Amino acid sequence: MTLDELKPGTRCVMTDLTTGGALGQRLMDLGFYPGAEIEIVRNAPLVDPVELHLDGYHVSIRHNEAKHIEVEG
Amino acid sequence: MGSKHLLVALAGQPNCGKSTVFNMLTGARQHVANYPGVTVEKKTGAFSMGETRVELVDLPGTYSLTSYSLEERVARDFLLGDNPGVVIDVADASNLKRNLYLTLQLLEMEVPTVLNLNMMDVADRRGQTVDMVKLEEMLGIPVVPTIAKQGKGREGLQQAIERVLADNDGNHLKVDYGKMEPYIDALQGLLAEDPVLSVQYPVRWFAIKLLEGDSEAETLLMKTHPDAERVMEKVRGSRERFHEDAGNAAERHIAFTRHGLCARICKAVVAMPEERRRNLSDMADKYVCHRVFGPIILVAILLVLYQISIVFGGWLAQKVWPVWGSLETFASDVLPQAGFMTDPLLRALGEWVVKSTTAILNYLPIFLLLFSLIAILEDSGYMPRMAFILDRLFRRFGLHGQSTLPMILGGVYVGGCAIPGVMATKAIPDERARLATILIIPMMNCLAKVPLYLILIGAYFADVGGLAMFFIATVTLFMALPIAKLLSMTVLKKRESAPFIMEMPPYHLPTVSGILRRALERIWLFMKKIITVVAAVATVVFVLINFPGLPEKRQAHYEQQRDKAVKAFVQEVEKTQYAGQIGTNQVLEVILFNEALKQAKVGVKDKEKSAAINSEFEARNLVYYAVVKRVGADGKKLNKALRKVIKVRKKIRREIRAERFESSFLGTMGRALEPVTQWAGFNWRINIALLSAFAAKENSAATLGSIYGIDDSGQSVQESMKAGEAGFTPLHALALMLFMALYPPCVPTSIMVRHQSNSTKWMLFSIGYQTFLGLFVASLVFTGGSLLGLTGFQAMWAFYGLCVAATLIMAMIPTPEEKAAKSLAANESY
Numbered sequence: 001m002t003l004d005e006l007k008p009g010t011r012c013v014m015t016d017l018t019t020g021g022a023l024g025q026r027l028m029d030l031g032f033y034p035g036a037e038i039e040i041v042r043n044a045p046l047v048d049p050v051e052l053h054l055d056g057y058h059v060s061i062r063h064n065e066a067k068h069i070e071v072e073g
Numbered sequence: 074m075g076s077k078h079l080l081v082a083l084a085g086q087p088n089c090g091k092s093t094v095f096n097m098l099t100g101a102r103q104h105v106a107n108y109p110g111v112t113v114e115k116k117t118g119a120f121s122m123g124e125t126r127v128e129l130v131d132l133p134g135t136y137s138l139t140s141y142s143l144e145e146r147v148a149r150d151f152l153l154g155d156n157p158g159v160v161i162d163v164a165d166a167s168n169l170k171r172n173l174y175l176t177l178q179l180l181e182m183e184v185p186t187v188l189n190l191n192m193m194d195v196a197d198r199r200g201q202t203v204d205m206v207k208l209e210e211m212l213g214i215p216v217v218p219t220i221a222k223q224g225k226g227r228e229g230l231q232q233a234i235e236r237v238l239a240d241n242d243g244n245h246l247k248v249d250y251g252k253m254e255p256y257i258d259a260l261q262g263l264l265a266e267d268p269v270l271s272v273q274y275p276v277r278w279f280a281i282k283l284l285e286g287d288s289e290a291e292t293l294l295m296k297t298h299p300d301a302e303r304v305m306e307k308v309r310g311s312r313e314r315f316h317e318d319a320g321n322a323a324e325r326h327i328a329f330t331r332h333g334l335c336a337r338i339c340k341a342v343v344a345m346p347e348e349r350r351r352n353l354s355d356m357a358d359k360y361v362c363h364r365v366f367g368p369i370i371l372v373a374i375l376l377v378l379y380q381i382s383i384v385f386g387g388w389l390a391q392k393v394w395p396v397w398g399s400l401e402t403f404a405s406d407v408l409p410q411a412g413f414m415t416d417p418l419l420r421a422l423g424e425w426v427v428k429s430t431t432a433i434l435n436y437l438p439i440f441l442l443l444f445s446l447i448a449i450l451e452d453s454g455y456m457p458r459m460a461f462i463l464d465r466l467f468r469r470f471g472l473h474g475q476s477t478l479p480m481i482l483g484g485v486y487v488g489g490c491a492i493p494g495v496m497a498t499k500a501i502p503d504e505r506a507r508l509a510t511i512l513i514i515p516m517m518n519c520l521a522k523v524p525l526y527l528i529l530i531g532a533y534f535a536d537v538g539g540l541a542m543f544f545i546a547t548v549t550l551f552m553a554l555p556i557a558k559l560l561s562m563t564v565l566k567k568r569e570s571a572p573f574i575m576e577m578p579p580y581h582l583p584t585v586s587g588i589l590r591r592a593l594e595r596i597w598l599f600m601k602k603i604i605t606v607v608a609a610v611a612t613v614v615f616v617l618i619n620f621p622g623l624p625e626k627r628q629a630h631y632e633q634q635r636d637k638a639v640k641a642f643v644q645e646v647e648k649t650q651y652a653g654q655i656g657t658n659q660v661l662e663v664i665l666f667n668e669a670l671k672q673a674k675v676g677v678k679d680k681e682k683s684a685a686i687n688s689e690f691e692a693r694n695l696v697y698y699a700v701v702k703r704v705g706a707d708g709k710k711l712n713k714a715l716r717k718v719i720k721v722r723k724k725i726r727r728e729i730r731a732e733r734f735e736s737s738f739l740g741t742m743g744r745a746l747e748p749v750t751q752w753a754g755f756n757w758r759i760n761i762a763l764l765s766a767f768a769a770k771e772n773s774a775a776t777l778g779s780i781y782g783i784d785d786s787g788q789s790v791q792e793s794m795k796a797g798e799a800g801f802t803p804l805h806a807l808a809l810m811l812f813m814a815l816y817p818p819c820v821p822t823s824i825m826v827r828h829q830s831n832s833t834k835w836m837l838f839s840i841g842y843q844t845f846l847g848l849f850v851a852s853l854v855f856t857g858g859s860l861l862g863l864t865g866f867q868a869m870w871a872f873y874g875l876c877v878a879a880t881l882i883m884a885m886i887p888t889p890e891e892k893a894a895k896s897l898a899a900n901e902s903y
Contacts (some may be wrong), residue, residue: 007614020322022141028328029137030574032172035336036703044138045364049474049573056579058461060461062468066893070856 001073003038004050004066011039016070023065031055032069081234082151084179085163086172087134088454088578090191092116093221093587094163098230105594113147113829115501130157136171140289142502142571149289152182153274159185159234162300166190166218167199169276169343173335176212179246184273187233194223195579198345206340213245213490222584250281250330252319256282256311263307267298284315285324303485329431338807354579358458367462374455378446378580383520385487386439393438395676396861398429402672413639413661414631414725422615429611430604432771433821435488436520440599444592445481445492448480451591452583456500457575469884470554471561472513473506474573480510480553482519487526487546491515491822492599493863495829502575503582505568509561511829512839513553515818518546521770523814528774532795533806537866544869549814551876556846557884564838572891603654607769610820616767623732631725638721647715649707654696664719666690703878739764751811753851753902754805763812769819803865808855811872815847 006012014036017024033052039053044060051060085091095103099118108115116131132151133144140146162179164172169190179186190196190203215233219226219629238354250257260280265271270279274293282290283304291308295301311321319326360366404427408420415421423854450456467476476498478853483494494514501507516528526545534541623631639660646655655663689696699708700715734740735757743760750760758777766773777794795801817840818826827836858868 020324025139025141025324025328026572026574027136027311028325028332029139029174030576031174031332033329035333037373039423041358042362043364044362044460044461044465045367048465049461049575051358051461051577055170057171058579060457060573060575060577061856062464062573065574 001071002067003040003052003069003071004063006040006071008040008042009073011037012071012073013037014069014071017068018070019068023068027061027065027069030059031057034042038069038071077233079122079127079159079238080123080131080155080157081129082155082160082162083129083158083163083787084132084148084152084175085134085164085189086136086175086350088576089134089163089165089168089172090221091131091134091163094161094189094191094219095129096590097219097221097224097227098586099129103594104224105598108151110145113144114122122234125642127234130155135175138174138182139285140287146289148226152179152184159187159237161187161189161230161234163189165193165195166193166203167196167201169203169402170335170339173338174331177246178329179215179250180212180245181278181281182901183278185237185244186214186245187230187237188212189226189230189233190216190218191221191341192309193218193226194220199352202344204342204344208338211246211338211341222426237266247277248328248331253284253315253323253326253330256284256315256323260284260304260307260311263304264298266300266815270294270297273297274490281327284312286312290621297884328701335393346494352579354454357580358577360672361455363456365532367458371459371462378450378481379486379488382443382446386442387488387520389438389442390435397434400426400434401431411665413664413722414635414729417554421619422612425615426608426611429607429614430768431609433604433767439520440490440493441592441596443490444595445588447482447493447497448588448591452581452587454578454580455579460575461577467506468888470558471506471509471565471888472554472557472574473501473503473510475501476506476510479514480517480550483514484519484522485517487518487523487542487552488520489517490519490521491517491818492825493595495818495822496595496599498829499678503569503571503573505561505565505570506770508565508568508830508835509557511826511835512560512842514555515822515826515839515843516549516553516556516815518549518814519770521819522816524771524774525766525777526810528777528794529806529810531537533801533803533865541869542864544873545810546813546816547875548876551873551880552815552850555876555879558886563889564888604823612771614739618734618737618765619760620737625734627732628825631729634721634725638718642711642718643713645711649711651696651699651707655700660718663697663715665701666694667701667719670701674805715858733759749848752856753848754808754855755812755851756798763816766813767819769821770813770816773813804855804858804868805865806861807858807865807869807872808851812847812851813853814848815843817843817847 003010003012003014005070006013014032015034017027017032019027036055038055039051041051041058043050047063049060050066051058076097083091083095085094095116099120102120103116103118105114105116105841107113113133118129118131120127120129130151130724131149135142135145135148138149138152140149140863151157160179162176164176165894174587176186176188188208188410190205196203203218205216205218215236217226217233218556219230247634256279257277260283261276264276265530270276279290279294282293291305294304300302315323315326321329334840361370401424404423405420408423409417410418416424429450450459456478459477462474463477464474467474478500479494479497481489481494482497483491491514494517498507498510498514501510512553526542530538530541530545637837642660643655643657646652670686670690674683677683679687688703690701699705700711703709703712734838739761740757742764743757746760747755755763762773765776798805823836823840827833827840830836854868856874858865858871861868863871
């Protein structure tokens, strides 16, 4: 399951990151790593991007980017 | 022991309150500049610690220290190249886990580090407690709690700096990379062979960076290591083997290991409350980011911003104007006296430069309000929310959620200024979107374009003024958006596009001192940059519009007219009791006396004061006073004659000015351009006005004023323009308005574009493409409208429809990222 498939209000734990390069590095630097706890907070008024609660802070990413984050409920 | 110097760097992730810590330590002594060669701001300050004078450098806020972003490279280069004695790592105490990720990387760089847990009050409010002693023990470096906002913890930080200086045994925490350690060891051995590199850089850090695949580290290696190729071979081999061994790419293993360690440390030292409490920020976000309320709140905030800065600021600017006006009066008092036909060069140039400068200074109140409001938006944490709400919309046009603010500043509706707009693009992390934003900002309706709009609307769309204003105020956005998309699909295609990933920090209540400090800092930067340039450019423009000057024949023609008028006046004088008291050479003095008296009375309503001024002038020259103030029968008579001379003088001056304009370098250019601009309906007079606007847009209105001669007939510019351009129709006016909307950035803005894009090429591109586009649009509207037989008003809305349609079509075209995502999805479904 990837992060972009989840609905606001759900919680999950990250299992894997399926991208490298600048995007991968940036995701890792902001705290996306296997084991991180993620809660989907809300979608933006125009659906994209999505706001997440990640290990104690809020971050928003685009659905395109969330696609690269594998999670499990 | 004499005084010592110590260089201290302030590092930290964004939103950890780093700048408040900086302010707490340095107070008012700060200096803002840029890091050499890049557009990243460098703030330095100083404070004394006993005998030691400490220089504090604020590094850009970064989440990590890779070489992917400019800020991270700048911070890293400073840490390695400038060798600070101590690094203070500011961390958000309420968000320790993520902040430690940077701490671990700093420790790896072997710089003496102090960890500063800032915003302790926020952590307290959230019910989190941090075991400082244990944290210090685990990291092996001093840990200091602060609440910088309230100035708490300053001494503690200074003591910690001394502590880490006295006792830096390098005995701090080292990240254990597990399976990767043998690879690091092997590489370290190889690197240590290079005597230069191993002294200058921490070897373990270098080895880890190479394994991480860090491009900057590789470049550095290639430059310094004698046998770089062999080392790189080894690095590549190690990365491959490690990937096979561990089943994970090296850079991911490194990042994940660090995060794992951060999580372990946090678990050991931070006591979290049982249940995560919904804090105030979360509750506010429920509405601020809400599907319906979010956009409404956004529009409301932007409206307030507009009302305060532009509407109220405009009013304030009017109130402050007398200050700048008196500057102009002062200049004209100090400069050599005016002549009858023309003024001495020094006076003409001096007045011109002062006027050009005061025209910009006039915007100061607006800028101060604008910059303060932006600082409030930034400090409160609303900015990321704005980007969150609008990102989807802007991304469709190759822009970024954070393009909103620069566009507002540039003047999305009416009134703004491209200079702060372009300045504000600094915050956009996506290079492609940032450049696209920089390139469309000058298309917004800056305040200086408004006078020309008002003249044209007043003259040609008076009956539908409101609608015409609405048209020009909003059509710019519908032109800018499709063009932004076009640019990002063509010239900007190859530019780096960064991922969006953006932190949404909790809301903060901004402090007055913080806001003022930032607003004044920016105003100062703006003044320094702009005023000097404006003065220089004004001089150039002055030369362009005044030289080569009148041919002798014309000069003689005007002199003849002058002599005739003066002679008539003197003859009149001879018939009165003042005979012999005003000669040919004194006529100008009487005229200037008259002007000086008028000037002295400006704004004087008090009768006593007025009388005092009168008697002062009377004392200066009784005869002149009698003429000017119509004293006695002879005074009345001569006053009538004087008016005639004044009228002639004004006429001569106006005609000379217009004629000189025509034959000037700029006039020649205007004429030379006529064959091209005729399709847009511009004659050479309009061309001159448009050319002069390049220095500053308000010049267009002023130049039209001088061409059509505003200062004497008592007519407004629109009236004299209508009278002066008999063949002009509303369609001409529409084409001219649209050209002005798309007008290339003025000189100060061009300089800002160069500064922010860090390239002269982009500045020239910005100037060139907008000129071309402006001519194209104006020609399309004028020639197209003429061919179809449309009135100005009809052409206006036809064009509006065209722009809206272009916007919609451009929005439909998928971005490269979307295309990639779609093809990915298509592949998966097979």
